[in-house]
Amino acid sequence: MNRFRIVEATLTRELAKPYAYGSTDCFMLGCAFVDALTGSAVADKYRAVYQTLAGAQRALRRRGHASLVSFFAAELGQEPKGGAEARLGDLVILRLSDGAEHVGICLGGRFVTKTERGRSDHALADVVAAFHLG
Template sequence: MVQELKRRHDWRGRLSAFLDETRRDGFAWGKHDCALGLACGAVEAITGADLRKGWRGKYKTNKGALRALKKRGFDNVGDAFAAELPEYDNLLMAGVGDIAVVQSDDEFLEAMAVVDVSSLIILTSEGQGRIPRSRMVRAFKVG
């Protein structure tokens, strides 16, 4: 069910604190991956809403994540976020703290990112990284 979330009055500080706390946390399937760790963590920092419910502990590998998505009727991780958050028709409308989908080279073919002022924050094996906003292929409104 698509949710109209509200941003907390101090969302910028909360998002900044979340990103600082997790800056060096590397990618780990089912714990700190691009969806559960980065994107859902940012949504929770900004709004207080926990989008991880029902997903925690359900997978530990990329194949497990794909199975979990398929079991819930999603073809990809972007569609799972589209079931929870309003999607922008115009990617240029995405602002700081919104969630983006970018294409990836793995079997998922896409990954989640957090929109920042001039770039997208992504998750790598070493922690957070940045890529150009031009890599965004979908975007979702957070509050």
């Protein structure tokens, strides 16, 4: 299957699931893409580690990270890139208007994340870091 089909299938599958912290939130969306494009099992490693936003923040700090950027840099073994370097299917960290970081996916000219209200599309200006996958 080519990259476009993998991205399309993974995004459709993950957005169809109801939002739940620790299993089907924006972080797990990112993990699903890491797994789909690299063949790893990152989602299984972190599934059900937290059940609330506060729990997610504690889990991040327990692992020695102050942000999602430093977490994914360590997990993926790469330095973060600028948002303009993101390509289809790459993982991005978005900073939304509420000031919170969200994990998203590059769809070319826009970036998508999963929120409690469903799919949320964003522009390049919201991207604080990008990581190449696959």
